[in-house]
Ligand SMILES: Nc1ncnc2c1ncn2[C@@H]1O[C@H](COP(=O)(O)OP(=O)(O)OP(=O)(O)O)[C@@H](O)[C@H]1O
């Protein structure tokens with residue numbers, strides 16, 4: 231323990247809990263050295279609904295990942311999702327403190343504190359305050375103002391809030407599994423860390439993590455986070471449609487979807503037949519791939535139309551030049567990106583964890599984007615903290631909540 235600079239990411243998803251252990255490399259990549267998954271039973275639409283079941287699933291996934299990594303890691307970066315999350319942009323302004331007008335890390339901390347003063351209902355808590363850009367005496371577009379000269383320091387920040395109860399139940403599940411919580415990170419932001427290319431972030435792009443029960447969205451503009459939200463739709467809905475359409479139970483429908491599913495009838499051949507396993511007292515049946523695609527298509531189209539509405543709601547001006555990057559387990563459905571491009575009128579590509587090396591089942595797998603993204607987020611946060619950066623202010627509210635919660639348990 232402690233030998234290596236290992237990081238543990240825990241993604242408590244609707245279908246699976248994924249624990250990922252990795253190490254930041256000198257060249258900026260992340261080496262994944264352990265992964266563990268377990269079937270998730272206590273989560274609905276991204277939110278903990280059964281603590282006991284979630285504790286067991288987290289403990290199982292973490293134990294597997296630690297065994298593979300050959301190390302015990304007792305504190306984790308934890309992803310959070312759910313439609314209780316909301317986001318807004320706010321500004322903070324302070325006067326530079328030093329007589330000689332040099333901007334210090336303390337000024338940055340104070341301006342970040344000023345930006346987090348937003349009115350939120352008593353049942354909500356701030357999860358992130360992320361600086362989008364700093365403005366020094368009216369000059370905007372500044373990424374790091376420390377060391378510059380100025381009188382007036384402003385920040386434009388992206389603020390993510392969530393329901394205290396939902397956050398507490400997630401934290402409690404992780405503590406009860408025997409872990410400390412290093413930081414809570416919005417899942418869409420974590421996924422974006424894993425799949426978005428820097429050029430896409432700069433141009434303006436949307437990350438869409440389509441999981442089992444949720445679709446997490448993050449909109450980037452000018453290199454930083456601009457809007458986040460979670461829609462309560464995912465692969466489970468597609469499976470549900472296949473089950474109804476083919477009159478077959480959910481587990482069979484899931485298998486048929488994963489093995490033979492298509493989102494676009496044009497890609498299907500009328501001649502390719504799909505077996506539907508027979509139930510007791512039923513004759514074995516077959517349908518064409520085309521019929522299967524016709525069942526799946528409307529749901530996929532609906533998901534993208536909801537995403538399109540969210541993009542509009544985000545207030546992103548104009549088109550999104552970097553397009554949409556779809557990731558998450560359900561992004562693997564054949565033809566899904568084609569349907570997205572047609573529905574949104576934007577370029578849509580499949581995103582898998584980039585800049586990672588190590589375990590093969592992780593590197594190209596979109597179901598692990600959130601987990602791997604947590605490692606990348608952590609590596610960056612630690613780097614900034616080491617460089618005297620500004621993550622501490624952003625964390626304080628949740629750390630306070632975390633400390634309080636631990637006393638309760
Ligand atoms: N090859 C495939 N084709 C189509 N769908 C797939 C495929 N593989 C997995 N899926 C779907 O991906 C979904 C699970 O994705 P993922 O593992 O990202 O979810 P999760 O993170 O547990 O859930 P969430 O993010 O919604 O909380 C399931 O609905 C599953 O059916």
Ligand SMILES: [Mg+2]
Pocket residue numbers: 241243244439441442558600
């Ligand atoms: Mg997920």
